[in-house]
Structure formats: structure tokens, C-alpha cells
Amino acid sequence: MTSNQDNNGIRPAAGRLGILTPGLGAVATTFMAGVESIRRGHSKPIGSLTQMATIRLGKRTDNRSPLIKEFIPLASLEDIVFGAWDPIPDDALTAAKKAGVLDERDLAPVAEFLKAIVPMPAVFDNHYVTRINGANVKKGKTKRDLGEALRKDIREFKAKHKLDRLVVVWCASTEIYLKPGPAHATLAAFEQAMDANDDQIAPSMLYAWAALMEGVPFCNGAPNLSVDIPALLDLANEKGVPISGKDFKTGQTWLKTVIAPGIKARMLGLKGWYSTNILGNRDGEVLDDPASFKTKEESKLSVLHTILQPDKYPDLYKDFSHVVRINYYPPRGDNKEGWDNIDIVGWMNYPMQIKVNFLCRDSILAAPIVLDLALFSDFAHRAGMKGIQEWLSFYYKSPMTAAGLQPEHDLFIQQTKLKNTLRHLMGEEQITHLGLEYYA
Numbered sequence: 001m002t003s004n005q006d007n008n009g010i011r012p013a014a015g016r017l018g019i020l021t022p023g024l025g026a027v028a029t030t031f032m033a034g035v036e037s038i039r040r041g042h043s044k045p046i047g048s049l050t051q052m053a054t055i056r057l058g059k060r061t062d063n064r065s066p067l068i069k070e071f072i073p074l075a076s077l078e079d080i081v082f083g084a085w086d087p088i089p090d091d092a093l094t095a096a097k098k099a100g101v102l103d104e105r106d107l108a109p110v111a112e113f114l115k116a117i118v119p120m121p122a123v124f125d126n127h128y129v130t131r132i133n134g135a136n137v138k139k140g141k142t143k144r145d146l147g148e149a150l151r152k153d154i155r156e157f158k159a160k161h162k163l164d165r166l167v168v169v170w171c172a173s174t175e176i177y178l179k180p181g182p183a184h185a186t187l188a189a190f191e192q193a194m195d196a197n198d199d200q201i202a203p204s205m206l207y208a209w210a211a212l213m214e215g216v217p218f219c220n221g222a223p224n225l226s227v228d229i230p231a232l233l234d235l236a237n238e239k240g241v242p243i244s245g246k247d248f249k250t251g252q253t254w255l256k257t258v259i260a261p262g263i264k265a266r267m268l269g270l271k272g273w274y275s276t277n278i279l280g281n282r283d284g285e286v287l288d289d290p291a292s293f294k295t296k297e298e299s300k301l302s303v304l305h306t307i308l309q310p311d312k313y314p315d316l317y318k319d320f321s322h323v324v325r326i327n328y329y330p331p332r333g334d335n336k337e338g339w340d341n342i343d344i345v346g347w348m349n350y351p352m353q354i355k356v357n358f359l360c361r362d363s364i365l366a367a368p369i370v371l372d373l374a375l376f377s378d379f380a381h382r383a384g385m386k387g388i389q390e391w392l393s394f395y396y397k398s399p400m401t402a403a404g405l406q407p408e409h410d411l412f413i414q415q416t417k418l419k420n421t422l423r424h425l426m427g428e429e430q431i432t433h434l435g436l437e438y439y440a
């Protein structure tokens with residue numbers, strides 16, 4: 001902790017922080033088990049910037065590079081309390097075992113802890129996620145009633161666990177593809193649509209609405225619209241609450257946003273990028289439904305165009321072919337295997353190929369992102385930030401931006417933006433890497 005903690009108008013991270021996840025599946029349980037295991041000293045928070053990354057301050061010659069968690073007032077892992085909603089009534093231990101991400105030897109020491117996390121009845125509707133069936137579901141005459149029931153859950157959870165603050169991180173299944181429409185345009189239209197049980201109001205939007213109404217930051221780990229509609233953006237601004245999304249940037253897309261900027265930085269051309277994966281977890285099963293896959297596909301396809309800017313560089317990137325496939329293949333469980341074939345073009349138009357074969361573990365990559373998003377969103381809230389947190393684009397495949405702006409996808413630009421936001425909030429100089437101190 002630094003003496004800056006009370007400065008810059010940022011409220012200190014005193015008291016307990018509740019992290020609520022709609023969805024208690026592979027990602028959420030891996031996240032919760034991991035945090036508890038770290039708290040007990042059984043593992044290190046690998047993959048988490050809030051826990052492991054440093055941040056350079058001042059000139060290179062100053063030699064000031066504290067850990068981020070020592071530079072900004074973040075909630076401590078010890079102060080986190082977990083809760084969830086899920087239509088499947090399994091407690092977190094049962095759900096983690098079914099997800100098959102973590103080995104028995106890692107689950108055993110935290111088994112009692114996980115067992116105590118029992119999901120609250122979900123707002124769930126098969127129309128939006130066809131491949132899941134569960135009985136742990138709220139009943140209500142209208143979507144507004146269901147949203148109000150979620151608000152009540154949030155308030156009761158806060159009171160029961162004597163929490164100071166809360167964050168909601170969507171870790172539930174990907175819903176079918178919805179386009180922003182009139183029901184999403186204003187808060188009044190949205191609330192009217194809730195009363196009328198309009199199909200355009202998906203469960204994820206009700207969770208987002210409930211969180212914002214309760215003054216709780218909302219992060220969206222899936223590609224469904226949820227909080228990414230004008231009505232809820234207005235509500236976030238009105239209530240002074242940070243929001244961010246969409247879709248955790250983990251395996252193949254994360255690597256895409258590392259490799260594509262490298263190709264572009266050297267002004268090499270691209271003829272095509274073919275990505276395919278096999279995935280056998282429940283997420284893979286949900287994405288096997290074409291309507292849910294369409295939501296995911298939109299999210300995965302958008303990154304290359306914004307990084308490569310074909311309109312600015314037609315000679316290099318006009319009309320490149322970009323194909324993304326996800327194949328549900330049960331034997332692999334959560335251990336996704338991805339293949340990328342990248343056809344690039346060099347000097348005098350000579351073709352070259354890059355092949356990437358990534359044997360990743362989806363939830364192992366996603367868990368630290370959930371932690372960082374929750375801690376940074378809570379920090380942003382205490383710092384008085386509201387609305388879309390573009391500096392958290394680093395964590396998302398389809399970053400939310402203000403209307404009319406292109407999202408930034410390049411991982412290293414995103415990282416610079418994230419760290420510069422922290423420097424700015426703490427009253428430190430931003431680092432542009434333009435310093436001329438060595439040449440003076």
C-alpha cells in the first residue's frame with residue numbers, strides 16, 4: 001500500500017468485496033477455487049495483472065516499478081466473498097468436478113469452501129440458451145419482476161455477508177444472437193419492454209439492469225449484448241457505475257491480437273487467416289447451437305479488421321479471408337486445441353505461412369481475467385469512474401466503446417492504455433515511451 005491511497009479522491013478498499021457471477025460453471029468455479037487456493041498459499045496468482053504485474057513510474061532511470069497492487073488501492077483477496085446464480089443447482093464443488101478443469105488434488109484442499117457456494121435461482125430462459133436445462137430457476141410474471149428478484153438477491157447477499165461493495169461478472173452461457181433494437185434504445189423503452197415480456201430482453205440484460213440499479217459494476221465475459229446497449233449505458237452513467245465487456249479474451253483471439261499487430265508493424269500482407277478449434281466442455285456444447293455460435297463468431301471475427309485497417313492499407317489487407325470454426329468434441333473437455341493457419345505475403349509478393357497449434361485450457365486462462373476485472377472495476381468505482389471502462393479492453397474480445405468509436409484490439413496498445421489509466425488516476429505521469437532522457 002502506498003501513501004497515495006487516500007489521495008486523488010479514491011475511496012480506500014476498506015471492508016469486504018462481494019463478487020457475484022451469473023453462471024457457476026467451468027470459468028466461475030475455476031476462478032473461485034483458484035482464489036481460495038491462493039489465499040491458503042497453495043498456488044500463485046499466475047495470469048493476473050492485479051496480483052503479479054508491476055508498473056513503471058517516472059523515467060526509466062528512476063527505477064520505480066512497484067507491483068500494481070501496491071501502487072493502487074485494490075481490494076485484497078482476503079476480503080473477497082463469492083456468490084453465484086445458476087439454473088443448475090450444483091454447489092461449486094460439484095460444478096467444478098463436472099467441469100473437469102481442476103484435478104482432484106487441487107480441489108480436495110478447497111472442497112469444503114466450494115461446497116458452501118450454492119447458486120441462487122437463476123433468471124433463465126431456454127429461448128436464449130437452448131442446450132442447458134436446470135430447475136433452479138426464478139419464476140415471475142414479467143421480466144421486470146425477475147429483474148427485481150435479482151436486485152433483492154444482491155441486497156440480501158450484501159447484508160448477509162456484511163459487504164462493503166459488490167461487483168457482478170457474467171460467467172454464464174453465451175446467449176443467442178440479438179441485435180440492438182428499439183427496446184434497447186432508451187431506459188424507458190427497456191423498462192417498458194421488461195413489463196411487456198419482450199423477446200428482445202435477454203436474461204443477461206436483466207442481471208445487468210439489476211446490478212446497475214443496485215449501484216454495482218457489471219462486467220460481461222460472454223459475447224451476448226447484455227450491458228452493451230444504450231439503455232443500460234445511460235443507466236450506468238446515471239448511477240455512476242463502471243461497466244465493461246464483451247467476451248473474455250483468452251485462447252485463440254488473445255494470440256490473434258498479439259500476432260496480427262506484429263504482421264502489421266512490419267507491413268507484411270495477409271491473404272487469409274483460418275482458425276479452427278476443438279472444445280469439449282459445456283461452453284462448447286452451448287456453442288454447438290448455431291444461434292449461440294453466431295454471437296461468438298461475430299465477436300471473434302471483428303478483431304482482425306480493426307487491427308489491420310484494410311481501408312488504410314488496401315495493398316496489404318484488402319479482402320483477406322478470415323474463417324473461424326468451433327467444433328464441439330467431447331473427449332477434450334475444457335482442454336481446447338486450436339489451429340491457426342495464417343497466409344502472409346512478403347517482399348515481391350512471395351507467400352509465407354505461419355502455423356499455430358495452441359493446446360490451451362480455456363478456464364485456466366479465463367479465471368485470472370475474472371479476478372482482474374472484478375478488482376479493477378471495484379477500484380474504478382471507488383475512483384469515481386462510470387460508464388464504459390475502455391481501459392479494460394485488454395481483457396475482452398469485443399471491447400465496448402463509446403458510440404461511433406472503433407474498439408482497440410491490439411493487446412499491447414490495450415496494455416499501455418490500462419497502465420496509463422492507472423498512472424493517471426494515481427496522479428503519475430503517463431508513459432508514452434517517447435522520453436528522450438538517454439539522448440539528452
Ligand SMILES: NC(=O)c1ccc[n+]([C@@H]2O[C@H](COP(=O)([O-])OP(=O)(O)OC[C@H]3O[C@@H](n4cnc5c(N)ncnc54)[C@H](O)[C@@H]3O)[C@@H](O)[C@H]2O)c1
Nearest residue numbers: 023025026027086122171172173174222248250282283362
Ligand atoms: N473459458 C474461456 O476461455 C472463455 C472465454 C471467453 C468467454 N467465455 C464465456 O464465459 C462463459 C462461461 O464459460 P464456461 O466455460 O464457464 O461455461 P459453462 O457452460 O461451464 O458455465 C456456464 C454456466 O452458466 C449457467 N447459465 C446459463 N444461463 C444462465 C443464466 N441465465 N443465469 C445464470 N446462469 C446461467 C449454465 O447453467 C452453466 O452452469 C461462456 O459464455 C463462455 O462463452 C469463456
